[in-house]
Amino acid sequence: MSKNLADSLTHPIKDKLQDKLNNRMPDKIELFSRDYYAACTLGGIIACGPTHSSVTPLDLVKCRRxxxxxxxxSNIEGWKTILRTSGDSIFTGIGATFIGYSLQGAGKYGFYEYFKKTYSDLVGEKVANNYKTGVYLAASASAEFLADIALCPFETIKVKTQTTIPPYATSVLDGWRKITAVEGIGGLYKGLVPLWCRQIPYTMTKFATFELTVSKIYEYLGKPMDEYTPLQQTGVSFLGGYIAGIFCAIVSHPADVMVSKITSEKTADESIGAAISKIYGKIGFGGLWNGIAVRIAMVGTLTGAQWLLYDSFKVYVGLPATGH
Structure with missing residues:
Protein backbone atom coordinates (compact mmCIF):
# COMPACT_ATOMS: atom_id res chain seq x y z
CA MET A 1 0.00 0.00 0.00
CA SER A 2 2.70 2.46 1.03
CA LYS A 3 4.87 1.52 -1.91
CA ASN A 4 1.95 1.98 -4.34
CA LEU A 5 1.24 5.40 -2.84
CA ALA A 6 4.82 6.53 -3.29
CA ASP A 7 4.97 5.13 -6.83
CA SER A 8 1.73 6.82 -7.89
CA LEU A 9 3.09 10.18 -6.79
CA THR A 10 6.61 9.92 -8.15
CA HIS A 11 6.23 7.96 -11.40
CA PRO A 12 4.46 10.72 -13.37
CA ILE A 13 7.29 13.11 -12.51
CA LYS A 14 9.96 10.57 -13.38
CA ASP A 15 8.26 9.69 -16.67
CA LYS A 16 7.96 13.33 -17.62
CA LEU A 17 11.68 13.95 -17.19
CA GLN A 18 12.92 10.59 -18.47
CA ASP A 19 13.42 11.58 -22.11
CA LYS A 20 15.33 14.70 -21.15
CA LEU A 21 17.50 12.91 -18.64
CA ASN A 22 18.28 10.10 -21.08
CA ASN A 23 19.35 12.61 -23.69
CA ARG A 24 21.41 14.70 -21.26
CA MET A 25 18.88 17.53 -21.38
CA PRO A 26 19.11 18.73 -25.01
CA ASP A 27 16.30 21.22 -24.39
CA LYS A 28 16.63 23.72 -21.60
CA ILE A 29 13.84 23.64 -19.02
CA GLU A 30 11.94 26.90 -18.98
CA LEU A 31 11.99 28.56 -15.57
CA PHE A 32 8.70 28.34 -13.66
CA SER A 33 7.15 26.01 -16.24
CA ARG A 34 5.46 22.71 -15.38
CA ASP A 35 8.69 20.92 -16.26
CA TYR A 36 10.57 23.24 -13.91
CA TYR A 37 8.32 22.42 -10.95
CA ALA A 38 8.42 18.71 -11.87
CA ALA A 39 12.23 18.82 -11.80
CA CYS A 40 12.23 20.59 -8.42
CA THR A 41 9.79 18.02 -7.04
CA LEU A 42 11.95 15.12 -8.19
CA GLY A 43 15.00 16.92 -6.82
CA GLY A 44 13.26 17.12 -3.45
CA ILE A 45 12.66 13.37 -3.44
CA ILE A 46 16.32 12.72 -4.26
CA ALA A 47 17.44 15.17 -1.58
CA CYS A 48 15.28 14.00 1.31
CA GLY A 49 14.47 10.28 1.00
CA PRO A 50 18.03 8.89 0.87
CA THR A 51 19.54 11.41 3.31
CA HIS A 52 16.99 10.85 6.07
CA SER A 53 17.25 7.09 5.57
CA SER A 54 21.04 7.19 5.84
CA VAL A 55 20.93 8.57 9.40
CA THR A 56 18.36 6.03 10.66
CA PRO A 57 20.77 4.51 13.26
CA LEU A 58 21.40 7.96 14.74
CA ASP A 59 17.73 8.93 14.57
CA LEU A 60 16.71 5.66 16.24
CA VAL A 61 18.87 6.23 19.32
CA LYS A 62 17.90 9.91 19.45
CA CYS A 63 14.17 9.09 19.46
CA ARG A 64 14.56 6.43 22.15
CA ARG A 65 16.60 8.74 24.37
CA SER A 74 25.42 7.40 24.97
CA ASN A 75 24.78 6.77 21.29
CA ILE A 76 27.53 4.15 21.16
CA GLU A 77 26.06 2.28 24.13
CA GLY A 78 22.68 2.48 22.41
CA TRP A 79 23.97 0.95 19.18
CA LYS A 80 25.82 -1.79 21.07
CA THR A 81 22.71 -2.64 23.05
CA ILE A 82 20.51 -2.70 19.94
CA LEU A 83 22.96 -4.94 18.07
CA ARG A 84 22.95 -7.40 21.00
CA THR A 85 19.15 -7.46 21.26
CA SER A 86 17.36 -10.18 19.34
CA GLY A 87 14.60 -8.80 17.11
CA ASP A 88 15.98 -5.26 17.22
CA SER A 89 18.01 -3.45 14.55
CA ILE A 90 19.88 -0.16 14.17
CA PHE A 91 17.89 0.30 10.95
CA THR A 92 14.51 0.03 12.66
CA GLY A 93 12.11 2.43 10.93
CA ILE A 94 14.12 2.88 7.74
CA GLY A 95 11.24 1.90 5.44
CA ALA A 96 8.81 4.44 6.87
CA THR A 97 11.60 7.01 6.92
CA PHE A 98 12.38 6.57 3.24
CA ILE A 99 8.77 6.67 2.05
CA GLY A 100 7.69 9.48 4.37
CA TYR A 101 10.61 11.80 3.72
CA SER A 102 10.60 11.13 -0.02
CA LEU A 103 6.99 12.35 -0.10
CA GLN A 104 7.81 15.21 2.23
CA GLY A 105 10.81 16.23 0.11
CA ALA A 106 8.68 16.24 -3.02
CA GLY A 107 6.17 18.58 -1.41
CA LYS A 108 8.66 20.72 0.47
CA TYR A 109 10.93 21.59 -2.43
CA GLY A 110 8.34 21.49 -5.22
CA PHE A 111 5.81 23.65 -3.41
CA TYR A 112 8.52 25.98 -2.10
CA GLU A 113 9.59 26.86 -5.63
CA TYR A 114 5.94 27.26 -6.64
CA PHE A 115 4.96 29.45 -3.69
CA LYS A 116 8.14 31.54 -3.91
CA LYS A 117 7.25 32.47 -7.48
CA THR A 118 3.53 32.86 -6.73
CA TYR A 119 4.01 35.10 -3.70
CA SER A 120 6.65 37.18 -5.49
CA ASP A 121 4.23 37.80 -8.36
CA LEU A 122 1.44 38.55 -5.89
CA VAL A 123 3.28 41.33 -4.04
CA GLY A 124 5.10 42.64 -7.10
CA GLU A 125 8.75 42.68 -8.12
CA LYS A 126 9.74 45.72 -6.05
CA VAL A 127 8.24 44.46 -2.78
CA ALA A 128 9.53 40.93 -3.40
CA ASN A 129 13.08 42.23 -3.91
CA ASN A 130 12.93 44.51 -0.85
CA TYR A 131 11.41 41.86 1.41
CA LYS A 132 12.96 38.65 0.12
CA THR A 133 13.13 37.06 3.56
CA GLY A 134 9.39 37.50 4.02
CA VAL A 135 8.75 35.76 0.71
CA TYR A 136 11.09 32.90 1.66
CA LEU A 137 9.38 32.46 5.03
CA ALA A 138 5.85 32.52 3.61
CA ALA A 139 6.71 30.16 0.74
CA SER A 140 8.51 27.62 2.94
CA ALA A 141 5.76 27.65 5.60
CA SER A 142 3.07 27.02 2.97
CA ALA A 143 5.11 24.24 1.36
CA GLU A 144 5.82 22.46 4.64
CA PHE A 145 2.19 22.68 5.76
CA LEU A 146 1.20 20.60 2.74
CA ALA A 147 4.27 18.34 2.77
CA ASP A 148 3.61 17.26 6.38
CA ILE A 149 0.18 15.93 5.48
CA ALA A 150 1.95 13.37 3.26
CA LEU A 151 4.69 12.75 5.82
CA CYS A 152 2.62 12.34 8.99
CA PRO A 153 1.33 8.74 8.61
CA PHE A 154 4.82 7.43 7.94
CA GLU A 155 6.37 9.55 10.69
CA THR A 156 3.81 8.09 13.10
CA ILE A 157 4.71 4.55 12.03
CA LYS A 158 8.43 5.33 12.21
CA VAL A 159 8.37 6.84 15.70
CA LYS A 160 5.97 4.22 17.09
CA THR A 161 8.19 1.45 15.73
CA GLN A 162 11.46 3.05 16.86
CA THR A 163 10.39 3.93 20.39
CA THR A 164 8.91 0.51 21.24
CA ILE A 165 11.21 -2.34 22.32
CA PRO A 166 10.90 -4.80 20.71
CA PRO A 167 9.91 -2.74 17.64
CA TYR A 168 6.16 -2.21 17.30
CA ALA A 169 6.04 -3.26 13.64
CA THR A 170 8.12 -5.41 11.31
CA SER A 171 7.40 -3.28 8.22
CA VAL A 172 5.64 -0.12 7.08
CA LEU A 173 2.55 -2.09 6.04
CA ASP A 174 2.52 -3.97 9.34
CA GLY A 175 2.68 -0.68 11.25
CA TRP A 176 -0.08 0.84 9.10
CA ARG A 177 -2.36 -2.14 9.71
CA LYS A 178 -1.72 -2.27 13.48
CA ILE A 179 -2.32 1.43 14.08
CA THR A 180 -5.44 1.70 11.89
CA ALA A 181 -6.89 -1.50 13.40
CA VAL A 182 -6.87 0.11 16.85
CA GLU A 183 -7.25 3.83 16.14
CA GLY A 184 -8.47 4.10 12.56
CA ILE A 185 -6.88 6.40 9.97
CA GLY A 186 -6.96 9.18 12.57
CA GLY A 187 -4.34 7.29 14.54
CA LEU A 188 -1.84 7.92 11.75
CA TYR A 189 -2.42 11.67 12.08
CA LYS A 190 -2.41 12.04 15.87
CA GLY A 191 1.01 13.71 15.70
CA LEU A 192 0.15 16.11 12.85
CA VAL A 193 -0.15 19.27 14.96
CA PRO A 194 3.15 18.67 16.82
CA LEU A 195 4.69 17.73 13.46
CA TRP A 196 3.60 21.07 12.01
CA CYS A 197 4.99 22.79 15.12
CA ARG A 198 8.34 21.06 14.52
CA GLN A 199 8.58 21.07 10.75
CA ILE A 200 7.16 24.46 9.76
CA PRO A 201 9.59 26.52 11.91
CA TYR A 202 12.34 24.09 10.86
CA THR A 203 11.64 24.56 7.16
CA MET A 204 11.15 28.32 7.44
CA THR A 205 14.55 28.52 9.11
CA LYS A 206 16.07 26.05 6.64
CA PHE A 207 15.04 27.89 3.48
CA ALA A 208 15.31 31.50 4.65
CA THR A 209 18.67 30.96 6.39
CA PHE A 210 19.99 29.03 3.40
CA GLU A 211 19.00 31.68 0.87
CA LEU A 212 20.45 34.49 3.00
CA THR A 213 23.62 32.53 3.84
CA VAL A 214 24.30 31.69 0.19
CA SER A 215 23.79 35.33 -0.73
CA LYS A 216 26.29 36.42 1.93
CA ILE A 217 28.81 33.79 0.81
CA TYR A 218 28.75 35.10 -2.75
CA GLU A 219 29.03 38.66 -1.47
CA TYR A 220 32.11 37.61 0.51
CA LEU A 221 33.60 35.81 -2.50
CA GLY A 222 33.15 38.95 -4.56
CA LYS A 223 31.54 37.53 -7.70
CA PRO A 224 27.95 36.64 -8.67
CA MET A 225 26.93 32.99 -8.67
CA ASP A 226 26.82 32.81 -12.48
CA GLU A 227 30.59 33.33 -12.66
CA TYR A 228 31.34 30.16 -10.70
CA THR A 229 31.42 26.60 -12.03
CA PRO A 230 28.58 24.19 -11.23
CA LEU A 231 30.91 22.32 -8.84
CA GLN A 232 31.74 25.54 -6.99
CA GLN A 233 28.05 26.48 -6.82
CA THR A 234 27.09 23.16 -5.27
CA GLY A 235 29.97 23.52 -2.80
CA VAL A 236 28.47 26.82 -1.68
CA SER A 237 25.08 25.09 -1.44
CA PHE A 238 26.50 22.46 0.93
CA LEU A 239 28.15 25.07 3.16
CA GLY A 240 25.04 27.25 3.22
CA GLY A 241 22.91 24.19 3.93
CA TYR A 242 25.08 23.03 6.83
CA ILE A 243 24.96 26.46 8.47
CA ALA A 244 21.18 26.59 7.97
CA GLY A 245 20.88 23.10 9.49
CA ILE A 246 22.45 24.18 12.78
CA PHE A 247 19.82 26.89 13.19
CA CYS A 248 17.08 24.44 12.11
CA ALA A 249 18.04 21.93 14.80
CA ILE A 250 17.90 24.50 17.59
CA VAL A 251 14.60 26.05 16.49
CA SER A 252 12.74 22.77 16.02
CA HIS A 253 14.20 20.54 18.75
CA PRO A 254 11.60 21.02 21.52
CA ALA A 255 8.82 20.11 19.08
CA ASP A 256 10.88 17.13 17.86
CA VAL A 257 11.02 15.80 21.42
CA MET A 258 7.29 16.37 21.84
CA VAL A 259 6.49 14.50 18.59
CA SER A 260 8.40 11.46 19.87
CA LYS A 261 6.71 11.59 23.28
CA ILE A 262 3.19 12.11 21.92
CA THR A 263 3.49 9.29 19.40
CA SER A 264 4.56 6.86 22.11
CA GLU A 265 2.46 8.11 25.06
CA LYS A 266 -0.76 9.76 23.80
CA THR A 267 -3.88 7.64 24.33
CA ALA A 268 -6.61 7.38 21.69
CA ASP A 269 -9.17 9.31 23.77
CA GLU A 270 -6.75 12.06 24.85
CA SER A 271 -6.62 15.49 23.16
CA ILE A 272 -3.38 16.91 21.81
CA GLY A 273 -3.48 19.73 24.37
CA ALA A 274 -3.97 17.33 27.27
CA ALA A 275 -1.18 15.07 26.03
CA ILE A 276 1.25 17.98 25.67
CA SER A 277 0.38 19.26 29.13
CA LYS A 278 0.83 15.81 30.68
CA ILE A 279 4.17 15.22 28.96
CA TYR A 280 5.54 18.66 29.79
CA GLY A 281 4.55 18.11 33.41
CA LYS A 282 6.73 14.99 33.42
CA ILE A 283 9.84 16.24 31.62
CA GLY A 284 9.80 20.02 32.19
CA PHE A 285 11.62 22.60 30.08
CA GLY A 286 14.96 20.83 30.38
CA GLY A 287 13.48 17.61 29.02
CA LEU A 288 12.57 19.37 25.78
CA TRP A 289 16.29 19.61 25.01
CA ASN A 290 17.21 15.94 25.44
CA GLY A 291 19.47 14.90 22.57
CA ILE A 292 20.10 18.43 21.23
CA ALA A 293 23.84 17.89 20.61
CA VAL A 294 23.16 14.78 18.55
CA ARG A 295 20.43 16.53 16.62
CA ILE A 296 22.63 19.51 15.75
CA ALA A 297 25.25 17.15 14.31
CA MET A 298 22.62 15.10 12.51
CA VAL A 299 20.52 17.95 11.14
CA GLY A 300 23.51 20.07 10.14
CA THR A 301 24.96 17.25 8.07
CA LEU A 302 21.53 16.23 6.79
CA THR A 303 20.56 19.73 5.69
CA GLY A 304 23.89 20.37 4.03
CA ALA A 305 23.64 17.07 2.15
CA GLN A 306 20.07 17.81 1.07
CA TRP A 307 20.95 21.17 -0.42
CA LEU A 308 23.99 19.62 -2.09
CA LEU A 309 21.87 16.87 -3.71
CA TYR A 310 19.00 19.19 -4.59
CA ASP A 311 21.13 21.84 -6.25
CA SER A 312 23.36 19.23 -7.91
CA PHE A 313 20.25 17.75 -9.50
CA LYS A 314 19.01 21.18 -10.59
CA VAL A 315 22.36 21.98 -12.17
CA TYR A 316 22.44 18.54 -13.83
CA VAL A 317 19.09 19.11 -15.57
CA GLY A 318 20.16 22.57 -16.71
CA LEU A 319 18.63 24.78 -14.01
CA PRO A 320 20.42 27.39 -11.88
CA ALA A 321 21.31 26.52 -8.30
CA THR A 322 19.04 27.89 -5.56
CA GLY A 323 19.80 31.48 -4.66
CA HIS A 324 20.07 32.57 -8.30
Whole structure:
Protein backbone atom coordinates (compact mmCIF):
# COMPACT_ATOMS: atom_id res chain seq x y z
CA MET A 1 0.00 0.00 0.00
CA SER A 2 2.70 2.46 1.03
CA LYS A 3 4.87 1.52 -1.91
CA ASN A 4 1.95 1.98 -4.34
CA LEU A 5 1.24 5.40 -2.84
CA ALA A 6 4.82 6.53 -3.29
CA ASP A 7 4.97 5.13 -6.83
CA SER A 8 1.73 6.82 -7.89
CA LEU A 9 3.09 10.18 -6.79
CA THR A 10 6.61 9.92 -8.15
CA HIS A 11 6.23 7.96 -11.40
CA PRO A 12 4.46 10.72 -13.37
CA ILE A 13 7.29 13.11 -12.51
CA LYS A 14 9.96 10.57 -13.38
CA ASP A 15 8.26 9.69 -16.67
CA LYS A 16 7.96 13.33 -17.62
CA LEU A 17 11.68 13.95 -17.19
CA GLN A 18 12.92 10.59 -18.47
CA ASP A 19 13.42 11.58 -22.11
CA LYS A 20 15.33 14.70 -21.15
CA LEU A 21 17.50 12.91 -18.64
CA ASN A 22 18.28 10.10 -21.08
CA ASN A 23 19.35 12.61 -23.69
CA ARG A 24 21.41 14.70 -21.26
CA MET A 25 18.88 17.53 -21.38
CA PRO A 26 19.11 18.73 -25.01
CA ASP A 27 16.30 21.22 -24.39
CA LYS A 28 16.63 23.72 -21.60
CA ILE A 29 13.84 23.64 -19.02
CA GLU A 30 11.94 26.90 -18.98
CA LEU A 31 11.99 28.56 -15.57
CA PHE A 32 8.70 28.34 -13.66
CA SER A 33 7.15 26.01 -16.24
CA ARG A 34 5.46 22.71 -15.38
CA ASP A 35 8.69 20.92 -16.26
CA TYR A 36 10.57 23.24 -13.91
CA TYR A 37 8.32 22.42 -10.95
CA ALA A 38 8.42 18.71 -11.87
CA ALA A 39 12.23 18.82 -11.80
CA CYS A 40 12.23 20.59 -8.42
CA THR A 41 9.79 18.02 -7.04
CA LEU A 42 11.95 15.12 -8.19
CA GLY A 43 15.00 16.92 -6.82
CA GLY A 44 13.26 17.12 -3.45
CA ILE A 45 12.66 13.37 -3.44
CA ILE A 46 16.32 12.72 -4.26
CA ALA A 47 17.44 15.17 -1.58
CA CYS A 48 15.28 14.00 1.31
CA GLY A 49 14.47 10.28 1.00
CA PRO A 50 18.03 8.89 0.87
CA THR A 51 19.54 11.41 3.31
CA HIS A 52 16.99 10.85 6.07
CA SER A 53 17.25 7.09 5.57
CA SER A 54 21.04 7.19 5.84
CA VAL A 55 20.93 8.57 9.40
CA THR A 56 18.36 6.03 10.66
CA PRO A 57 20.77 4.51 13.26
CA LEU A 58 21.40 7.96 14.74
CA ASP A 59 17.73 8.93 14.57
CA LEU A 60 16.71 5.66 16.24
CA VAL A 61 18.87 6.23 19.32
CA LYS A 62 17.90 9.91 19.45
CA CYS A 63 14.17 9.09 19.46
CA ARG A 64 14.56 6.43 22.15
CA ARG A 65 16.60 8.74 24.37
CA UNK A 66 14.00 11.48 23.90
CA UNK A 67 11.29 9.15 25.16
CA UNK A 68 13.46 7.64 27.92
CA UNK A 69 16.60 9.66 28.70
CA UNK A 70 17.94 6.91 30.98
CA UNK A 71 17.65 4.14 28.38
CA UNK A 72 21.18 4.58 26.96
CA UNK A 73 24.07 6.56 28.42
CA SER A 74 25.42 7.40 24.97
CA ASN A 75 24.78 6.77 21.29
CA ILE A 76 27.53 4.15 21.16
CA GLU A 77 26.06 2.28 24.13
CA GLY A 78 22.68 2.48 22.41
CA TRP A 79 23.97 0.95 19.18
CA LYS A 80 25.82 -1.79 21.07
CA THR A 81 22.71 -2.64 23.05
CA ILE A 82 20.51 -2.70 19.94
CA LEU A 83 22.96 -4.94 18.07
CA ARG A 84 22.95 -7.40 21.00
CA THR A 85 19.15 -7.46 21.26
CA SER A 86 17.36 -10.18 19.34
CA GLY A 87 14.60 -8.80 17.11
CA ASP A 88 15.98 -5.26 17.22
CA SER A 89 18.01 -3.45 14.55
CA ILE A 90 19.88 -0.16 14.17
CA PHE A 91 17.89 0.30 10.95
CA THR A 92 14.51 0.03 12.66
CA GLY A 93 12.11 2.43 10.93
CA ILE A 94 14.12 2.88 7.74
CA GLY A 95 11.24 1.90 5.44
CA ALA A 96 8.81 4.44 6.87
CA THR A 97 11.60 7.01 6.92
CA PHE A 98 12.38 6.57 3.24
CA ILE A 99 8.77 6.67 2.05
CA GLY A 100 7.69 9.48 4.37
CA TYR A 101 10.61 11.80 3.72
CA SER A 102 10.60 11.13 -0.02
CA LEU A 103 6.99 12.35 -0.10
CA GLN A 104 7.81 15.21 2.23
CA GLY A 105 10.81 16.23 0.11
CA ALA A 106 8.68 16.24 -3.02
CA GLY A 107 6.17 18.58 -1.41
CA LYS A 108 8.66 20.72 0.47
CA TYR A 109 10.93 21.59 -2.43
CA GLY A 110 8.34 21.49 -5.22
CA PHE A 111 5.81 23.65 -3.41
CA TYR A 112 8.52 25.98 -2.10
CA GLU A 113 9.59 26.86 -5.63
CA TYR A 114 5.94 27.26 -6.64
CA PHE A 115 4.96 29.45 -3.69
CA LYS A 116 8.14 31.54 -3.91
CA LYS A 117 7.25 32.47 -7.48
CA THR A 118 3.53 32.86 -6.73
CA TYR A 119 4.01 35.10 -3.70
CA SER A 120 6.65 37.18 -5.49
CA ASP A 121 4.23 37.80 -8.36
CA LEU A 122 1.44 38.55 -5.89
CA VAL A 123 3.28 41.33 -4.04
CA GLY A 124 5.10 42.64 -7.10
CA GLU A 125 8.75 42.68 -8.12
CA LYS A 126 9.74 45.72 -6.05
CA VAL A 127 8.24 44.46 -2.78
CA ALA A 128 9.53 40.93 -3.40
CA ASN A 129 13.08 42.23 -3.91
CA ASN A 130 12.93 44.51 -0.85
CA TYR A 131 11.41 41.86 1.41
CA LYS A 132 12.96 38.65 0.12
CA THR A 133 13.13 37.06 3.56
CA GLY A 134 9.39 37.50 4.02
CA VAL A 135 8.75 35.76 0.71
CA TYR A 136 11.09 32.90 1.66
CA LEU A 137 9.38 32.46 5.03
CA ALA A 138 5.85 32.52 3.61
CA ALA A 139 6.71 30.16 0.74
CA SER A 140 8.51 27.62 2.94
CA ALA A 141 5.76 27.65 5.60
CA SER A 142 3.07 27.02 2.97
CA ALA A 143 5.11 24.24 1.36
CA GLU A 144 5.82 22.46 4.64
CA PHE A 145 2.19 22.68 5.76
CA LEU A 146 1.20 20.60 2.74
CA ALA A 147 4.27 18.34 2.77
CA ASP A 148 3.61 17.26 6.38
CA ILE A 149 0.18 15.93 5.48
CA ALA A 150 1.95 13.37 3.26
CA LEU A 151 4.69 12.75 5.82
CA CYS A 152 2.62 12.34 8.99
CA PRO A 153 1.33 8.74 8.61
CA PHE A 154 4.82 7.43 7.94
CA GLU A 155 6.37 9.55 10.69
CA THR A 156 3.81 8.09 13.10
CA ILE A 157 4.71 4.55 12.03
CA LYS A 158 8.43 5.33 12.21
CA VAL A 159 8.37 6.84 15.70
CA LYS A 160 5.97 4.22 17.09
CA THR A 161 8.19 1.45 15.73
CA GLN A 162 11.46 3.05 16.86
CA THR A 163 10.39 3.93 20.39
CA THR A 164 8.91 0.51 21.24
CA ILE A 165 11.21 -2.34 22.32
CA PRO A 166 10.90 -4.80 20.71
CA PRO A 167 9.91 -2.74 17.64
CA TYR A 168 6.16 -2.21 17.30
CA ALA A 169 6.04 -3.26 13.64
CA THR A 170 8.12 -5.41 11.31
CA SER A 171 7.40 -3.28 8.22
CA VAL A 172 5.64 -0.12 7.08
CA LEU A 173 2.55 -2.09 6.04
CA ASP A 174 2.52 -3.97 9.34
CA GLY A 175 2.68 -0.68 11.25
CA TRP A 176 -0.08 0.84 9.10
CA ARG A 177 -2.36 -2.14 9.71
CA LYS A 178 -1.72 -2.27 13.48
CA ILE A 179 -2.32 1.43 14.08
CA THR A 180 -5.44 1.70 11.89
CA ALA A 181 -6.89 -1.50 13.40
CA VAL A 182 -6.87 0.11 16.85
CA GLU A 183 -7.25 3.83 16.14
CA GLY A 184 -8.47 4.10 12.56
CA ILE A 185 -6.88 6.40 9.97
CA GLY A 186 -6.96 9.18 12.57
CA GLY A 187 -4.34 7.29 14.54
CA LEU A 188 -1.84 7.92 11.75
CA TYR A 189 -2.42 11.67 12.08
CA LYS A 190 -2.41 12.04 15.87
CA GLY A 191 1.01 13.71 15.70
CA LEU A 192 0.15 16.11 12.85
CA VAL A 193 -0.15 19.27 14.96
CA PRO A 194 3.15 18.67 16.82
CA LEU A 195 4.69 17.73 13.46
CA TRP A 196 3.60 21.07 12.01
CA CYS A 197 4.99 22.79 15.12
CA ARG A 198 8.34 21.06 14.52
CA GLN A 199 8.58 21.07 10.75
CA ILE A 200 7.16 24.46 9.76
CA PRO A 201 9.59 26.52 11.91
CA TYR A 202 12.34 24.09 10.86
CA THR A 203 11.64 24.56 7.16
CA MET A 204 11.15 28.32 7.44
CA THR A 205 14.55 28.52 9.11
CA LYS A 206 16.07 26.05 6.64
CA PHE A 207 15.04 27.89 3.48
CA ALA A 208 15.31 31.50 4.65
CA THR A 209 18.67 30.96 6.39
CA PHE A 210 19.99 29.03 3.40
CA GLU A 211 19.00 31.68 0.87
CA LEU A 212 20.45 34.49 3.00
CA THR A 213 23.62 32.53 3.84
CA VAL A 214 24.30 31.69 0.19
CA SER A 215 23.79 35.33 -0.73
CA LYS A 216 26.29 36.42 1.93
CA ILE A 217 28.81 33.79 0.81
CA TYR A 218 28.75 35.10 -2.75
CA GLU A 219 29.03 38.66 -1.47
CA TYR A 220 32.11 37.61 0.51
CA LEU A 221 33.60 35.81 -2.50
CA GLY A 222 33.15 38.95 -4.56
CA LYS A 223 31.54 37.53 -7.70
CA PRO A 224 27.95 36.64 -8.67
CA MET A 225 26.93 32.99 -8.67
CA ASP A 226 26.82 32.81 -12.48
CA GLU A 227 30.59 33.33 -12.66
CA TYR A 228 31.34 30.16 -10.70
CA THR A 229 31.42 26.60 -12.03
CA PRO A 230 28.58 24.19 -11.23
CA LEU A 231 30.91 22.32 -8.84
CA GLN A 232 31.74 25.54 -6.99
CA GLN A 233 28.05 26.48 -6.82
CA THR A 234 27.09 23.16 -5.27
CA GLY A 235 29.97 23.52 -2.80
CA VAL A 236 28.47 26.82 -1.68
CA SER A 237 25.08 25.09 -1.44
CA PHE A 238 26.50 22.46 0.93
CA LEU A 239 28.15 25.07 3.16
CA GLY A 240 25.04 27.25 3.22
CA GLY A 241 22.91 24.19 3.93
CA TYR A 242 25.08 23.03 6.83
CA ILE A 243 24.96 26.46 8.47
CA ALA A 244 21.18 26.59 7.97
CA GLY A 245 20.88 23.10 9.49
CA ILE A 246 22.45 24.18 12.78
CA PHE A 247 19.82 26.89 13.19
CA CYS A 248 17.08 24.44 12.11
CA ALA A 249 18.04 21.93 14.80
CA ILE A 250 17.90 24.50 17.59
CA VAL A 251 14.60 26.05 16.49
CA SER A 252 12.74 22.77 16.02
CA HIS A 253 14.20 20.54 18.75
CA PRO A 254 11.60 21.02 21.52
CA ALA A 255 8.82 20.11 19.08
CA ASP A 256 10.88 17.13 17.86
CA VAL A 257 11.02 15.80 21.42
CA MET A 258 7.29 16.37 21.84
CA VAL A 259 6.49 14.50 18.59
CA SER A 260 8.40 11.46 19.87
CA LYS A 261 6.71 11.59 23.28
CA ILE A 262 3.19 12.11 21.92
CA THR A 263 3.49 9.29 19.40
CA SER A 264 4.56 6.86 22.11
CA GLU A 265 2.46 8.11 25.06
CA LYS A 266 -0.76 9.76 23.80
CA THR A 267 -3.88 7.64 24.33
CA ALA A 268 -6.61 7.38 21.69
CA ASP A 269 -9.17 9.31 23.77
CA GLU A 270 -6.75 12.06 24.85
CA SER A 271 -6.62 15.49 23.16
CA ILE A 272 -3.38 16.91 21.81
CA GLY A 273 -3.48 19.73 24.37
CA ALA A 274 -3.97 17.33 27.27
CA ALA A 275 -1.18 15.07 26.03
CA ILE A 276 1.25 17.98 25.67
CA SER A 277 0.38 19.26 29.13
CA LYS A 278 0.83 15.81 30.68
CA ILE A 279 4.17 15.22 28.96
CA TYR A 280 5.54 18.66 29.79
CA GLY A 281 4.55 18.11 33.41
CA LYS A 282 6.73 14.99 33.42
CA ILE A 283 9.84 16.24 31.62
CA GLY A 284 9.80 20.02 32.19
CA PHE A 285 11.62 22.60 30.08
CA GLY A 286 14.96 20.83 30.38
CA GLY A 287 13.48 17.61 29.02
CA LEU A 288 12.57 19.37 25.78
CA TRP A 289 16.29 19.61 25.01
CA ASN A 290 17.21 15.94 25.44
CA GLY A 291 19.47 14.90 22.57
CA ILE A 292 20.10 18.43 21.23
CA ALA A 293 23.84 17.89 20.61
CA VAL A 294 23.16 14.78 18.55
CA ARG A 295 20.43 16.53 16.62
CA ILE A 296 22.63 19.51 15.75
CA ALA A 297 25.25 17.15 14.31
CA MET A 298 22.62 15.10 12.51
CA VAL A 299 20.52 17.95 11.14
CA GLY A 300 23.51 20.07 10.14
CA THR A 301 24.96 17.25 8.07
CA LEU A 302 21.53 16.23 6.79
CA THR A 303 20.56 19.73 5.69
CA GLY A 304 23.89 20.37 4.03
CA ALA A 305 23.64 17.07 2.15
CA GLN A 306 20.07 17.81 1.07
CA TRP A 307 20.95 21.17 -0.42
CA LEU A 308 23.99 19.62 -2.09
CA LEU A 309 21.87 16.87 -3.71
CA TYR A 310 19.00 19.19 -4.59
CA ASP A 311 21.13 21.84 -6.25
CA SER A 312 23.36 19.23 -7.91
CA PHE A 313 20.25 17.75 -9.50
CA LYS A 314 19.01 21.18 -10.59
CA VAL A 315 22.36 21.98 -12.17
CA TYR A 316 22.44 18.54 -13.83
CA VAL A 317 19.09 19.11 -15.57
CA GLY A 318 20.16 22.57 -16.71
CA LEU A 319 18.63 24.78 -14.01
CA PRO A 320 20.42 27.39 -11.88
CA ALA A 321 21.31 26.52 -8.30
CA THR A 322 19.04 27.89 -5.56
CA GLY A 323 19.80 31.48 -4.66
CA HIS A 324 20.07 32.57 -8.30
Missing amino acids: QVNSSLYK
